[in-house]
Amino acid sequence: MTSGLLLIDKAQGWTSHDAVARTRRLAGTRKVGHAGTLDPMATGLLVLGINSSTRLLTYIVGLDKEYLATIRLGQSTTTDDAEGDELTRATPEQVAAITPAAVTTGIADLTGDISQQPSAVSAIKVDGKRAYARVRAGEDVQLPSRPVTVSEFELRSSTHRDGFLDLDVRVECASGTYIRALARDLGFSLGVGGHLTALRRTRIGPFRLENAATLEELDVAAHLISPADAATRLLPRLDLSTEQAIDLGHGKRITVLSAVQAGATGPVAAIAPNGRLVGLVEYRGDQARSLLNFPPDEPEPSESTPAS
Template sequence: MSAIASGLVLIDKTQGWTSHDAVARTRRLAGTRKVGHAGTLDPMATGLLILGINSSTRLLTFVVGLDKEYLATIRLGASTTTDDAEGEILVSAAPASVAAIEADAVTAGIAALTGAIEQAPSSVSAIKVDGKRAYARVRAGEDVQLPKRPVTVSEFELLSSTETDGYLDLEVRVVCSSGTYIRALARDLGEALGVGGHLTSLRRTRIGPFGIDAAQTLDELDIPSVLIGPTDAATLLFPRLDLSPEQAVDLGHGKRIDLTGTSVSEIAADSPIAAVAPGGRLVGLVTRRGSQGKTLVNFPPDEPDEPDEPDEPDEPAGVTDTAASTPDLAS
Protein backbone atom coordinates (compact mmCIF):
# COMPACT_ATOMS: atom_id res chain seq x y z
CA MET A 1 0.00 0.00 0.00
CA SER A 2 1.14 3.61 -0.54
CA ALA A 3 2.28 5.59 2.48
CA ILE A 4 -0.19 8.04 3.95
CA ALA A 5 0.46 11.79 4.15
CA SER A 6 2.04 13.53 7.10
CA GLY A 7 -0.08 14.61 10.08
CA LEU A 8 -1.24 13.96 13.63
CA VAL A 9 -3.72 11.26 14.62
CA LEU A 10 -5.72 11.28 17.87
CA ILE A 11 -6.16 7.81 19.37
CA ASP A 12 -8.62 6.87 22.11
CA LYS A 13 -6.52 4.12 23.68
CA THR A 14 -8.48 1.32 25.29
CA GLN A 15 -7.36 -0.58 28.37
CA GLY A 16 -4.77 -3.28 27.73
CA TRP A 17 -3.02 -1.59 24.81
CA THR A 18 0.43 -0.11 25.31
CA SER A 19 1.47 3.11 23.62
CA HIS A 20 3.93 1.13 21.51
CA ASP A 21 1.13 -1.26 20.47
CA ALA A 22 -0.69 1.80 19.17
CA VAL A 23 2.40 2.95 17.27
CA ALA A 24 2.88 -0.50 15.72
CA ARG A 25 -0.77 -0.72 14.61
CA THR A 26 -0.67 2.77 13.13
CA ARG A 27 2.56 2.01 11.23
CA ARG A 28 0.81 -0.88 9.51
CA LEU A 29 -2.32 1.13 8.73
CA ALA A 30 -0.37 4.15 7.49
CA GLY A 31 2.14 2.15 5.46
CA THR A 32 5.13 3.89 7.04
CA ARG A 33 7.54 3.25 9.89
CA LYS A 34 7.76 6.97 10.66
CA VAL A 35 5.24 7.05 13.49
CA GLY A 36 5.81 8.36 17.02
CA HIS A 37 3.75 9.25 20.08
CA ALA A 38 3.70 12.19 22.47
CA GLY A 39 3.28 11.11 26.08
CA THR A 40 2.93 7.47 27.08
CA LEU A 41 -0.21 5.92 28.53
CA ASP A 42 0.20 2.72 30.54
CA PRO A 43 -1.95 -0.32 29.61
CA MET A 44 -4.21 0.31 32.65
CA ALA A 45 -5.03 3.83 31.50
CA THR A 46 -7.34 4.84 28.66
CA GLY A 47 -7.86 7.95 26.61
CA LEU A 48 -6.05 10.38 24.41
CA LEU A 49 -2.79 9.40 22.76
CA ILE A 50 -1.38 11.67 20.04
CA LEU A 51 0.57 10.04 17.23
CA GLY A 52 2.62 11.77 14.55
CA ILE A 53 3.06 10.34 11.06
CA ASN A 54 6.02 11.01 8.75
CA SER A 55 7.43 14.56 8.98
CA SER A 56 4.78 15.55 11.53
CA THR A 57 6.67 13.54 14.15
CA ARG A 58 8.69 16.77 14.38
CA LEU A 59 5.67 18.41 16.02
CA LEU A 60 5.51 15.85 18.80
CA THR A 61 8.37 17.46 20.69
CA PHE A 62 6.12 20.48 21.17
CA VAL A 63 3.06 18.40 22.12
CA VAL A 64 4.79 16.52 24.96
CA GLY A 65 5.03 19.60 27.18
CA LEU A 66 1.41 20.76 26.86
CA ASP A 67 -0.99 20.77 29.80
CA LYS A 68 -3.26 17.75 30.16
CA GLU A 69 -6.67 16.86 31.54
CA TYR A 70 -7.58 13.57 33.22
CA LEU A 71 -10.59 11.86 34.74
CA ALA A 72 -9.56 9.49 37.50
CA THR A 73 -10.77 7.35 40.39
CA ILE A 74 -8.83 7.64 43.65
CA ARG A 75 -9.43 4.88 46.18
CA LEU A 76 -8.90 5.94 49.78
CA GLY A 77 -8.20 3.23 52.32
CA ALA A 78 -5.14 1.41 50.95
CA SER A 79 -1.70 2.19 49.56
CA THR A 80 0.00 0.03 46.93
CA THR A 81 3.53 -0.62 45.69
CA THR A 82 2.84 1.21 42.43
CA ASP A 83 0.39 3.86 43.70
CA ASP A 84 -2.25 2.31 41.44
CA ALA A 85 -4.38 -0.82 41.17
CA GLU A 86 -1.66 -2.73 39.31
CA GLY A 87 0.48 -3.01 42.43
CA GLU A 88 0.30 -5.03 45.62
CA ILE A 89 -1.42 -3.56 48.67
CA LEU A 90 1.09 -2.29 51.22
CA VAL A 91 -1.21 -1.07 54.00
CA SER A 92 -4.98 -1.13 54.38
CA ALA A 93 -6.83 1.19 56.74
CA ALA A 94 -9.59 -0.01 59.04
CA PRO A 95 -13.02 0.46 57.43
CA ALA A 96 -14.04 2.56 60.43
CA SER A 97 -11.17 4.97 59.76
CA VAL A 98 -12.23 5.33 56.14
CA ALA A 99 -15.88 5.85 57.13
CA ALA A 100 -14.79 8.60 59.52
CA ILE A 101 -13.25 10.74 56.76
CA GLU A 102 -15.17 13.99 56.61
CA ALA A 103 -16.02 15.75 53.37
CA ASP A 104 -14.26 18.90 54.56
CA ALA A 105 -11.05 16.92 55.08
CA VAL A 106 -11.19 15.61 51.51
CA THR A 107 -11.81 19.13 50.22
CA ALA A 108 -8.86 20.48 52.22
CA GLY A 109 -6.61 17.63 51.06
CA ILE A 110 -7.44 18.32 47.41
CA ALA A 111 -6.88 22.05 47.88
CA ALA A 112 -3.42 21.38 49.36
CA LEU A 113 -2.50 19.46 46.19
CA THR A 114 -3.73 22.20 43.85
CA GLY A 115 -1.56 24.94 42.37
CA ALA A 116 2.22 24.98 42.18
CA ILE A 117 3.36 22.03 44.29
CA GLU A 118 6.38 19.81 44.86
CA GLN A 119 5.66 16.20 43.90
CA ALA A 120 7.71 13.02 44.31
CA PRO A 121 7.11 10.79 41.26
CA SER A 122 6.15 7.16 41.81
CA SER A 123 9.14 4.87 42.24
CA VAL A 124 7.91 2.80 39.27
CA SER A 125 8.09 5.72 36.87
CA ALA A 126 10.19 5.77 33.70
CA ILE A 127 12.50 8.43 35.12
CA LYS A 128 16.14 7.41 34.78
CA VAL A 129 18.32 7.02 37.87
CA ASP A 130 22.02 6.81 36.99
CA GLY A 131 21.10 5.78 33.45
CA LYS A 132 18.56 3.11 34.41
CA ARG A 133 14.77 3.40 34.54
CA ALA A 134 13.41 3.71 38.08
CA TYR A 135 10.89 0.91 37.51
CA ALA A 136 13.71 -1.42 36.41
CA ARG A 137 15.57 -0.71 39.64
CA VAL A 138 12.42 -1.43 41.64
CA ARG A 139 11.96 -4.72 39.77
CA ALA A 140 15.55 -5.61 40.66
CA GLY A 141 14.72 -5.20 44.34
CA GLU A 142 16.21 -1.76 44.91
CA ASP A 143 14.56 0.82 47.16
CA VAL A 144 14.07 3.81 44.87
CA GLN A 145 13.18 7.22 46.30
CA LEU A 146 12.86 9.89 43.64
CA PRO A 147 13.34 13.54 44.60
CA LYS A 148 10.44 15.95 44.51
CA ARG A 149 10.03 18.17 41.49
CA PRO A 150 7.86 21.22 40.82
CA VAL A 151 4.60 20.64 38.94
CA THR A 152 1.41 22.64 38.54
CA VAL A 153 -2.07 21.26 39.21
CA SER A 154 -4.26 24.03 37.87
CA GLU A 155 -7.54 22.22 38.56
CA PHE A 156 -8.29 19.35 40.96
CA GLU A 157 -12.04 18.86 41.11
CA LEU A 158 -14.03 16.30 43.11
CA LEU A 159 -16.90 15.07 40.94
CA SER A 160 -18.41 12.43 43.25
CA SER A 161 -17.61 10.03 46.08
CA THR A 162 -18.82 6.50 46.81
CA GLU A 163 -18.26 4.14 49.75
CA THR A 164 -17.34 0.67 48.44
CA ASP A 165 -16.35 -2.38 50.53
CA GLY A 166 -14.66 -0.36 53.22
CA TYR A 167 -13.03 2.08 50.78
CA LEU A 168 -13.94 5.58 49.68
CA ASP A 169 -13.75 6.06 45.91
CA LEU A 170 -13.36 9.61 44.64
CA GLU A 171 -14.14 10.48 41.03
CA VAL A 172 -11.96 13.46 40.16
CA ARG A 173 -10.99 15.70 37.29
CA VAL A 174 -7.43 17.00 37.09
CA VAL A 175 -5.85 19.58 34.80
CA CYS A 176 -2.09 19.68 35.21
CA SER A 177 1.26 20.50 33.72
CA SER A 178 3.39 18.00 31.90
CA GLY A 179 5.39 16.00 34.41
CA THR A 180 2.54 15.59 36.89
CA TYR A 181 1.80 12.04 38.10
CA ILE A 182 -1.87 11.44 38.86
CA ARG A 183 -0.88 8.32 40.80
CA ALA A 184 1.21 10.50 43.07
CA LEU A 185 -1.77 12.77 43.71
CA ALA A 186 -3.77 9.72 44.80
CA ARG A 187 -0.91 8.54 47.01
CA ASP A 188 -0.36 11.94 48.60
CA LEU A 189 -4.05 12.58 49.22
CA GLY A 190 -4.36 9.21 50.96
CA GLU A 191 -1.30 9.92 53.10
CA ALA A 192 -2.63 13.35 54.08
CA LEU A 193 -5.91 11.79 55.20
CA GLY A 194 -4.10 9.05 57.13
CA VAL A 195 -5.69 6.10 55.31
CA GLY A 196 -3.53 5.59 52.23
CA GLY A 197 -4.64 5.99 48.64
CA HIS A 198 -4.06 4.73 45.13
CA LEU A 199 -5.42 5.12 41.62
CA THR A 200 -7.95 2.60 40.27
CA SER A 201 -8.77 4.19 36.91
CA LEU A 202 -7.34 6.92 34.71
CA ARG A 203 -8.54 8.45 31.47
CA ARG A 204 -6.75 11.24 29.62
CA THR A 205 -9.29 13.53 27.98
CA ARG A 206 -7.20 16.42 26.63
CA ILE A 207 -3.64 17.38 25.64
CA GLY A 208 -3.33 21.09 24.97
CA PRO A 209 -5.88 21.99 22.25
CA PHE A 210 -6.53 18.34 21.31
CA GLY A 211 -9.56 16.65 22.88
CA ILE A 212 -10.73 13.06 23.23
CA ASP A 213 -13.95 13.83 21.31
CA ALA A 214 -11.98 13.92 18.04
CA ALA A 215 -10.18 10.62 18.72
CA GLN A 216 -10.85 7.10 17.40
CA THR A 217 -10.10 3.75 18.97
CA LEU A 218 -7.50 1.55 17.29
CA ASP A 219 -10.21 -0.93 16.30
CA GLU A 220 -12.14 1.72 14.33
CA LEU A 221 -9.17 3.82 13.20
CA ASP A 222 -9.54 5.25 9.70
CA ILE A 223 -6.44 7.42 9.35
CA PRO A 224 -7.43 9.48 6.27
CA SER A 225 -10.70 10.56 7.91
CA VAL A 226 -9.09 11.80 11.14
CA LEU A 227 -5.63 12.90 10.02
CA ILE A 228 -4.84 16.45 11.16
CA GLY A 229 -2.52 17.87 8.51
CA PRO A 230 0.73 19.51 9.60
CA THR A 231 -0.50 23.04 8.84
CA ASP A 232 -3.73 22.59 10.80
CA ALA A 233 -1.86 20.95 13.68
CA ALA A 234 0.84 23.62 13.81
CA THR A 235 -1.66 26.49 13.71
CA LEU A 236 -3.59 24.93 16.58
CA LEU A 237 -0.38 24.97 18.58
CA PHE A 238 1.23 28.24 17.48
CA PRO A 239 0.51 31.65 15.92
CA ARG A 240 0.35 31.56 12.12
CA LEU A 241 2.54 33.52 9.72
CA ASP A 242 1.46 33.54 6.08
CA LEU A 243 4.55 33.78 3.89
CA SER A 244 5.10 35.36 0.52
CA PRO A 245 6.45 33.03 -2.19
CA GLU A 246 9.91 34.56 -1.73
CA GLN A 247 9.83 34.11 2.05
CA ALA A 248 8.79 30.49 1.66
CA VAL A 249 11.80 29.84 -0.61
CA ASP A 250 14.18 31.69 1.73
CA LEU A 251 13.02 29.75 4.80
CA GLY A 252 13.31 26.50 2.90
CA HIS A 253 16.95 27.39 2.27
CA GLY A 254 17.56 28.25 5.92
CA LYS A 255 17.63 32.02 5.41
CA ARG A 256 16.13 34.51 7.86
CA ILE A 257 13.11 36.57 6.87
CA ASP A 258 11.93 40.06 7.80
CA LEU A 259 8.97 40.09 10.23
CA THR A 260 8.53 43.86 10.32
CA GLY A 261 4.85 44.76 10.08
CA THR A 262 3.64 41.16 10.11
CA SER A 263 1.00 39.71 12.45
CA VAL A 264 3.72 38.05 14.53
CA SER A 265 6.16 40.95 14.81
CA GLU A 266 5.32 41.33 18.52
CA ILE A 267 5.36 37.63 19.41
CA ALA A 268 7.69 36.87 22.31
CA ALA A 269 11.20 35.95 21.23
CA ASP A 270 11.84 32.19 21.08
CA SER A 271 8.10 31.39 20.85
CA PRO A 272 7.43 29.08 17.88
CA ILE A 273 5.48 30.46 14.94
CA ALA A 274 3.89 28.32 12.20
CA ALA A 275 5.20 29.57 8.85
CA VAL A 276 2.78 28.73 6.03
CA ALA A 277 3.47 29.07 2.30
CA PRO A 278 0.93 30.33 -0.23
CA GLY A 279 -1.24 27.31 -0.92
CA GLY A 280 -1.23 26.20 2.70
CA ARG A 281 1.90 24.06 3.04
CA LEU A 282 3.68 24.20 6.40
CA VAL A 283 7.21 25.32 5.59
CA GLY A 284 8.40 25.14 9.17
CA LEU A 285 8.42 26.69 12.61
CA VAL A 286 10.27 29.94 13.11
CA THR A 287 11.20 32.08 16.10
CA ARG A 288 11.60 35.83 16.26
CA ARG A 289 15.07 37.34 16.63
CA GLY A 290 14.52 41.08 16.78
CA SER A 291 12.79 41.98 13.52
CA GLN A 292 13.79 38.73 11.82
CA GLY A 293 12.38 35.22 11.77
CA LYS A 294 14.81 32.32 12.13
CA THR A 295 14.04 28.70 11.25
CA LEU A 296 13.47 26.49 14.28
CA VAL A 297 12.25 23.34 12.48
CA ASN A 298 11.86 22.75 8.75
CA PHE A 299 9.08 20.58 7.33
CA PRO A 300 10.31 19.20 4.03
CA PRO A 301 8.17 16.88 1.92
CA ASP A 302 7.98 13.38 3.41
CA GLU A 303 10.95 11.20 2.57
CA PRO A 304 11.21 7.44 1.95
CA ASP A 305 11.18 5.20 5.01
CA GLU A 306 14.34 4.53 6.92
CA PRO A 307 15.10 1.39 8.94
CA ASP A 308 13.20 1.04 12.20
CA GLU A 309 14.75 2.46 15.33
CA PRO A 310 14.45 0.39 18.52
CA ASP A 311 11.51 1.34 20.74
CA GLU A 312 11.86 2.14 24.42
CA PRO A 313 9.71 -0.03 26.73
CA ASP A 314 6.54 1.50 28.14
CA GLU A 315 6.38 2.34 31.80
CA PRO A 316 4.91 -0.72 33.54
CA ALA A 317 2.61 1.00 36.00
CA GLY A 318 0.61 4.20 35.93
CA VAL A 319 0.92 7.01 33.47
CA THR A 320 4.13 8.64 32.49
CA ASP A 321 3.53 12.22 31.59
CA THR A 322 7.01 13.59 31.47
CA ALA A 323 9.66 14.57 29.01
CA ALA A 324 11.04 11.06 29.43
CA SER A 325 8.20 9.94 27.19
CA THR A 326 9.65 11.20 23.95
CA PRO A 327 8.23 10.27 20.54
CA ASP A 328 9.69 7.13 18.98
CA LEU A 329 11.09 8.78 15.89
CA ALA A 330 10.93 12.46 16.71
CA SER A 331 13.46 12.50 19.51
Protein backbone atom coordinates in the same frame (compact mmCIF):
# COMPACT_ATOMS: atom_id res chain seq x y z
CA MET B 1 3.94 9.89 2.04
CA THR B 2 1.38 11.79 4.12
CA SER B 3 2.44 13.55 7.29
CA GLY B 4 0.38 14.73 10.24
CA LEU B 5 -0.85 14.05 13.76
CA LEU B 6 -3.30 11.40 14.94
CA LEU B 7 -5.39 11.56 18.10
CA ILE B 8 -5.82 8.06 19.52
CA ASP B 9 -8.17 6.91 22.28
CA LYS B 10 -5.96 4.23 23.85
CA ALA B 11 -7.75 1.26 25.34
CA GLN B 12 -6.92 -0.26 28.72
CA GLY B 13 -4.23 -2.94 28.56
CA TRP B 14 -2.47 -1.42 25.56
CA THR B 15 0.96 0.12 26.05
CA SER B 16 1.87 3.30 24.19
CA HIS B 17 4.38 1.17 22.25
CA ASP B 18 1.54 -1.16 21.22
CA ALA B 19 -0.40 1.83 19.88
CA VAL B 20 2.61 3.06 17.90
CA ALA B 21 3.25 -0.41 16.45
CA ARG B 22 -0.39 -0.80 15.37
CA THR B 23 -0.39 2.68 13.79
CA ARG B 24 2.81 1.92 11.86
CA ARG B 25 1.02 -0.96 10.19
CA LEU B 26 -2.12 1.05 9.48
CA ALA B 27 -0.18 4.06 8.14
CA GLY B 28 2.33 1.98 6.19
CA THR B 29 5.35 3.77 7.64
CA ARG B 30 7.92 3.11 10.34
CA LYS B 31 8.15 6.78 11.23
CA VAL B 32 5.56 7.06 14.00
CA GLY B 33 6.14 8.60 17.43
CA HIS B 34 4.06 9.65 20.43
CA ALA B 35 3.91 12.72 22.66
CA GLY B 36 3.89 11.29 26.18
CA THR B 37 3.12 7.74 27.29
CA LEU B 38 0.10 6.36 29.08
CA ASP B 39 0.38 3.45 31.48
CA PRO B 40 -1.28 0.20 30.29
CA MET B 41 -3.93 0.66 33.01
CA ALA B 42 -4.78 4.15 31.76
CA THR B 43 -7.03 4.99 28.83
CA GLY B 44 -7.59 8.06 26.74
CA LEU B 45 -5.77 10.55 24.60
CA LEU B 46 -2.47 9.64 22.96
CA VAL B 47 -1.07 12.04 20.33
CA LEU B 48 0.91 10.35 17.55
CA GLY B 49 3.06 11.96 14.86
CA ILE B 50 3.40 10.47 11.37
CA ASN B 51 6.50 10.94 9.18
CA SER B 52 7.91 14.51 9.29
CA SER B 53 5.25 15.59 11.80
CA THR B 54 7.04 13.59 14.47
CA ARG B 55 9.14 16.74 14.74
CA LEU B 56 6.10 18.59 16.12
CA LEU B 57 5.80 16.19 19.06
CA THR B 58 8.47 18.03 21.04
CA TYR B 59 6.07 21.01 21.23
CA ILE B 60 3.30 18.80 22.65
CA VAL B 61 5.10 16.78 25.33
CA GLY B 62 5.37 19.67 27.77
CA LEU B 63 1.78 20.96 27.44
CA ASP B 64 -0.72 20.91 30.29
CA LYS B 65 -3.05 17.93 30.52
CA GLU B 66 -6.48 17.00 31.85
CA TYR B 67 -7.47 13.66 33.41
CA LEU B 68 -10.52 11.96 34.83
CA ALA B 69 -9.56 9.55 37.60
CA THR B 70 -10.89 7.41 40.42
CA ILE B 71 -9.01 7.49 43.72
CA ARG B 72 -9.63 4.70 46.23
CA LEU B 73 -9.16 5.76 49.84
CA GLY B 74 -8.48 3.06 52.41
CA GLN B 75 -5.75 1.09 50.67
CA SER B 76 -2.20 1.83 49.47
CA THR B 77 -0.26 -0.21 46.92
CA THR B 78 3.34 -0.70 45.81
CA THR B 79 2.69 1.11 42.53
CA ASP B 80 0.18 3.72 43.79
CA ASP B 81 -2.36 2.21 41.39
CA ALA B 82 -4.52 -0.90 41.06
CA GLU B 83 -1.78 -2.94 39.37
CA GLY B 84 0.42 -3.05 42.47
CA ASP B 85 0.40 -5.24 45.56
CA GLU B 86 -1.37 -4.07 48.70
CA LEU B 87 0.83 -2.26 51.22
CA THR B 88 -1.68 -1.06 53.81
CA ARG B 89 -5.41 -1.30 54.37
CA ALA B 90 -7.51 0.83 56.68
CA THR B 91 -10.42 -0.58 58.62
CA PRO B 92 -13.94 0.11 57.34
CA GLU B 93 -14.48 2.20 60.47
CA GLN B 94 -11.47 4.40 59.67
CA VAL B 95 -12.72 4.93 56.12
CA ALA B 96 -16.26 5.68 57.28
CA ALA B 97 -14.86 8.35 59.61
CA ILE B 98 -13.48 10.40 56.69
CA THR B 99 -15.54 13.57 56.49
CA PRO B 100 -16.37 15.50 53.30
CA ALA B 101 -14.61 18.50 54.82
CA ALA B 102 -11.42 16.48 55.34
CA VAL B 103 -11.49 15.35 51.69
CA THR B 104 -12.03 18.93 50.53
CA THR B 105 -9.10 20.14 52.62
CA GLY B 106 -6.87 17.31 51.41
CA ILE B 107 -7.64 18.10 47.78
CA ALA B 108 -7.07 21.82 48.33
CA ASP B 109 -3.65 21.08 49.86
CA LEU B 110 -2.69 19.22 46.67
CA THR B 111 -3.82 22.03 44.35
CA GLY B 112 -1.62 24.79 42.98
CA ASP B 113 2.17 24.81 42.98
CA ILE B 114 3.14 21.80 45.10
CA SER B 115 6.10 19.52 45.73
CA GLN B 116 5.50 15.94 44.59
CA GLN B 117 7.54 12.77 44.92
CA PRO B 118 6.98 10.72 41.73
CA SER B 119 5.93 7.11 42.07
CA ALA B 120 8.92 4.75 42.10
CA VAL B 121 7.23 2.78 39.32
CA SER B 122 7.67 5.51 36.73
CA ALA B 123 9.60 6.12 33.52
CA ILE B 124 11.96 8.59 35.19
CA LYS B 125 15.57 7.59 34.63
CA VAL B 126 17.89 6.92 37.57
CA ASP B 127 21.54 6.67 36.48
CA GLY B 128 20.42 5.91 32.93
CA LYS B 129 17.89 3.22 33.84
CA ARG B 130 14.11 3.61 34.14
CA ALA B 131 12.91 3.71 37.74
CA TYR B 132 10.28 1.02 37.10
CA ALA B 133 12.97 -1.32 35.76
CA ARG B 134 15.01 -0.86 38.93
CA VAL B 135 11.94 -1.56 41.08
CA ARG B 136 11.18 -4.74 39.12
CA ALA B 137 14.79 -5.81 39.62
CA GLY B 138 14.23 -5.64 43.37
CA GLU B 139 15.88 -2.27 44.10
CA ASP B 140 14.46 0.18 46.62
CA VAL B 141 13.96 3.32 44.54
CA GLN B 142 13.25 6.65 46.21
CA LEU B 143 12.84 9.46 43.71
CA PRO B 144 13.40 13.05 44.88
CA SER B 145 10.45 15.40 45.15
CA ARG B 146 10.07 18.04 42.50
CA PRO B 147 7.80 21.04 41.89
CA VAL B 148 4.64 20.45 39.86
CA THR B 149 1.51 22.51 39.21
CA VAL B 150 -2.02 21.21 39.70
CA SER B 151 -4.21 23.98 38.34
CA GLU B 152 -7.52 22.21 39.06
CA PHE B 153 -8.35 19.26 41.31
CA GLU B 154 -12.12 18.81 41.30
CA LEU B 155 -14.13 16.23 43.23
CA ARG B 156 -17.00 15.12 40.99
CA SER B 157 -18.54 12.37 43.14
CA SER B 158 -17.78 10.01 46.02
CA THR B 159 -19.02 6.47 46.75
CA HIS B 160 -18.54 4.13 49.70
CA ARG B 161 -17.83 0.68 48.28
CA ASP B 162 -16.56 -2.55 49.91
CA GLY B 163 -15.12 -0.72 52.88
CA PHE B 164 -13.37 1.89 50.76
CA LEU B 165 -14.21 5.43 49.67
CA ASP B 166 -13.93 5.97 45.91
CA LEU B 167 -13.53 9.52 44.66
CA ASP B 168 -14.19 10.43 41.02
CA VAL B 169 -12.05 13.48 40.26
CA ARG B 170 -10.99 15.74 37.40
CA VAL B 171 -7.43 17.05 37.37
CA GLU B 172 -5.81 19.69 35.17
CA CYS B 173 -2.06 19.82 35.65
CA ALA B 174 1.28 20.71 34.18
CA SER B 175 3.38 18.14 32.39
CA GLY B 176 5.34 15.93 34.78
CA THR B 177 2.55 15.63 37.36
CA TYR B 178 1.71 12.08 38.47
CA ILE B 179 -1.98 11.47 39.18
CA ARG B 180 -1.00 8.25 40.99
CA ALA B 181 1.08 10.34 43.37
CA LEU B 182 -1.89 12.65 44.04
CA ALA B 183 -3.95 9.58 44.98
CA ARG B 184 -1.16 8.30 47.24
CA ASP B 185 -0.62 11.65 48.93
CA LEU B 186 -4.32 12.32 49.46
CA GLY B 187 -4.73 8.93 51.13
CA PHE B 188 -1.66 9.55 53.28
CA SER B 189 -2.89 12.96 54.42
CA LEU B 190 -6.20 11.41 55.48
CA GLY B 191 -4.44 8.62 57.35
CA VAL B 192 -6.02 5.73 55.43
CA GLY B 193 -3.81 5.26 52.36
CA GLY B 194 -4.88 5.72 48.77
CA HIS B 195 -4.23 4.60 45.24
CA LEU B 196 -5.54 5.09 41.71
CA THR B 197 -8.06 2.62 40.30
CA ALA B 198 -8.89 4.35 36.99
CA LEU B 199 -7.26 7.03 34.84
CA ARG B 200 -8.42 8.56 31.57
CA ARG B 201 -6.55 11.38 29.80
CA THR B 202 -9.01 13.76 28.20
CA ARG B 203 -6.83 16.61 26.93
CA ILE B 204 -3.25 17.51 25.98
CA GLY B 205 -2.92 21.23 25.30
CA PRO B 206 -5.37 22.08 22.48
CA PHE B 207 -6.06 18.44 21.58
CA ARG B 208 -9.13 16.79 23.12
CA LEU B 209 -10.26 13.20 23.54
CA GLU B 210 -13.61 13.76 21.79
CA ASN B 211 -11.71 14.20 18.51
CA ALA B 212 -9.78 10.93 18.95
CA ALA B 213 -10.38 7.53 17.35
CA THR B 214 -9.85 4.09 18.82
CA LEU B 215 -7.27 1.89 17.13
CA GLU B 216 -10.06 -0.48 16.10
CA GLU B 217 -11.90 2.26 14.16
CA LEU B 218 -8.87 4.27 13.04
CA ASP B 219 -8.84 5.41 9.40
CA VAL B 220 -5.48 7.14 9.12
CA ALA B 221 -6.36 9.33 6.13
CA ALA B 222 -9.70 10.40 7.60
CA HIS B 223 -8.39 11.21 11.08
CA LEU B 224 -5.04 12.80 10.21
CA ILE B 225 -4.50 16.41 11.33
CA SER B 226 -2.38 18.17 8.73
CA PRO B 227 1.04 19.56 9.72
CA ALA B 228 -0.18 23.13 9.12
CA ASP B 229 -3.32 22.62 11.21
CA ALA B 230 -1.35 20.97 14.01
CA ALA B 231 1.42 23.56 14.03
CA THR B 232 -0.96 26.53 14.12
CA ARG B 233 -2.86 25.02 17.05
CA LEU B 234 0.43 24.82 18.92
CA LEU B 235 2.29 27.94 17.79
CA PRO B 236 1.75 31.46 16.45
CA ARG B 237 1.18 31.68 12.70
CA LEU B 238 3.11 33.54 9.99
CA ASP B 239 1.46 33.69 6.55
CA LEU B 240 4.04 33.78 3.79
CA SER B 241 4.04 35.09 0.26
CA THR B 242 4.95 32.65 -2.49
CA GLU B 243 8.42 34.18 -2.74
CA GLN B 244 8.94 34.01 1.05
CA ALA B 245 7.90 30.36 1.08
CA ILE B 246 10.48 29.57 -1.61
CA ASP B 247 13.21 31.53 0.17
CA LEU B 248 12.57 29.84 3.53
CA GLY B 249 12.53 26.47 1.83
CA HIS B 250 16.02 27.25 0.53
CA GLY B 251 17.23 28.24 4.01
CA LYS B 252 17.20 32.00 3.38
CA ARG B 253 16.11 34.60 5.91
CA ILE B 254 13.06 36.68 5.08
CA THR B 255 12.00 40.17 6.16
CA VAL B 256 8.78 40.39 8.17
CA LEU B 257 6.67 43.28 9.41
CA SER B 258 7.16 44.33 13.03
CA ALA B 259 3.39 44.05 13.55
CA VAL B 260 3.53 40.38 12.58
CA GLN B 261 6.22 39.48 15.08
CA ALA B 262 4.81 41.46 18.00
CA GLY B 263 4.67 39.31 21.12
CA ALA B 264 6.07 36.16 19.49
CA THR B 265 9.03 34.90 21.53
CA GLY B 266 9.26 31.25 20.48
CA PRO B 267 8.93 29.22 17.29
CA VAL B 268 6.35 30.34 14.74
CA ALA B 269 4.56 28.20 12.15
CA ALA B 270 5.31 29.55 8.67
CA ILE B 271 2.45 28.79 6.25
CA ALA B 272 2.63 29.02 2.46
CA PRO B 273 -0.21 30.56 0.40
CA ASN B 274 -1.44 27.05 -0.48
CA GLY B 275 -1.80 26.19 3.21
CA ARG B 276 1.30 24.01 3.47
CA LEU B 277 3.54 24.14 6.55
CA VAL B 278 6.86 25.36 5.18
CA GLY B 279 8.58 25.12 8.55
CA LEU B 280 9.10 26.66 11.94
CA VAL B 281 10.87 30.00 12.19
CA GLU B 282 12.08 32.42 14.82
CA TYR B 283 12.23 36.20 14.60
CA ARG B 284 15.52 38.05 14.72
CA GLY B 285 14.93 41.78 14.50
CA ASP B 286 12.94 42.40 11.33
CA GLN B 287 13.83 39.01 9.91
CA ALA B 288 12.65 35.43 10.29
CA ARG B 289 15.07 32.54 10.05
CA SER B 290 14.22 28.91 9.63
CA LEU B 291 14.53 26.59 12.64
CA LEU B 292 13.04 23.56 10.95
CA ASN B 293 11.87 22.98 7.38
CA PHE B 294 9.17 20.51 6.39
CA PRO B 295 9.57 18.54 3.16
CA PRO B 296 7.39 19.80 0.30
CA ASP B 297 6.92 16.32 -1.16
CA GLU B 298 4.64 15.09 1.62
CA PRO B 299 1.07 15.90 0.54
CA GLU B 300 -1.20 17.57 3.04
CA PRO B 301 -4.36 15.61 3.95
CA SER B 302 -7.35 16.80 1.93
CA GLU B 303 -9.32 17.19 5.15
CA SER B 304 -8.29 17.32 8.79
CA THR B 305 -10.19 16.59 11.97
CA PRO B 306 -12.44 19.34 13.34
CA ALA B 307 -10.72 21.96 15.45
CA SER B 308 -10.85 21.00 19.10
